Amino acid sequence: MNNNQPSFFELLIEAHIGLERQGPGSRETIKKALGFLGDLNKFESIADLGCGTGGQTLILAEYLSGRIVGLDMFPEFVRELDKKAKSKDLSDRVKGIAGNMERLPFEKNSLDLIWSEGAIDNIGFEKGLSHWRGFLKKGGYVAVSCPSWLTNEHPAEAEKFWNDAGSDLDIIGNNIAVMQNCGYQFVAAFALTEECWTDNYYSPREKAIQKLIEKYDSCDTVIEYAGINRSEAELYLKYKQHYGYVFYIGRAV
Numbered sequence: 001m002n003n004n005q006p007s008f009f010e011l012l013i014e015a016h017i018g019l020e021r022q023g024p025g026s027r028e029t030i031k032k033a034l035g036f037l038g039d040l041n042k043f044e045s046i047a048d049l050g051c052g053t054g055g056q057t058l059i060l061a062e063y064l065s066g067r068i069v070g071l072d073m074f075p076e077f078v079r080e081l082d083k084k085a086k087s088k089d090l091s092d093r094v095k096g097i098a099g100n101m102e103r104l105p106f107e108k109n110s111l112d113l114i115w116s117e118g119a120i121d122n123i124g125f126e127k128g129l130s131h132w133r134g135f136l137k138k139g140g141y142v143a144v145s146c147p148s149w150l151t152n153e154h155p156a157e158a159e160k161f162w163n164d165a166g167s168d169l170d171i172i173g174n175n176i177a178v179m180q181n182c183g184y185q186f187v188a189a190f191a192l193t194e195e196c197w198t199d200n201y202y203s204p205r206e207k208a209i210q211k212l213i214e215k216y217d218s219c220d221t222v223i224e225y226a227g228i229n230r231s232e233a234e235l236y237l238k239y240k241q242h243y244g245y246v247f248y249i250g251r252a253v
């Protein structure tokens with residue numbers, strides 16, 4: 001890494017690799033989503049797509065006895081997941097691999113559960129659900145969180161932010177219809193709490209960003225990176241009643 005002027009990509013990795021989570025969520029949210037899946041002993045083969053450093057992956061391993069493969073596009077995050085799994089004596093059941101969510105490296109009809117928190121939006125809700133459906137066994141489940149509009153009012157400032165980020169937010173009802181059209185029976189949908197964003201993601205990320213500012217002596221790239229991230233957090237606090245992450249759970253039919 002160039003200590004004088006790190007790139008945005010390098011800052012993204014460095015700011016997030018030490019965090020428990022790389023996006024909004026919580027243990028309570030995971031438990032709630034798992035509660036819609038019935039007998040958890042039936043899940044033998046699980047994929048956590050966009051796993052990051054494995055915060056939710058390792059929690060899943062506490063509740064599920066099956067084998068979990070965490071997939072992420074960043075090898076640095078995957079290595080961190082493997083390190084954490086080893087420290088918890090879970091290497092026999094939890095493994096990280098670097099890969100692409102648009103080209104999954106699994107056999108068709110081989111997975112009992114596909115889990116993905118805050119990552120499907122990177123490739124599109126419909127595109128992701130459609131592609132992933134082929135890797136689930138009949139009767140298998142998908143559980144994903146995705147940014148969604150919570151109201152019919154879409155403030156222009158918030159809409160511009162998400163459009164500029166390449167996200168095509170939709171209302172919950174439309175996303176449920178998309179899920180059904182992609183070959184799933186709709187099971188449940190619920191919005192994440194404010195704490196999932198503020199306490200569990202934005203606050204820890206802000207501390208990491210402040211350390212970057214100190215480390216790189218307030219270089220221009222770091223200041224710009226910090227500003228973008230802080231604006232995102234401020235936008236959420238301003239418009240949190242209008243948008244948020246929603247967990248969608250479906251069963252392959």
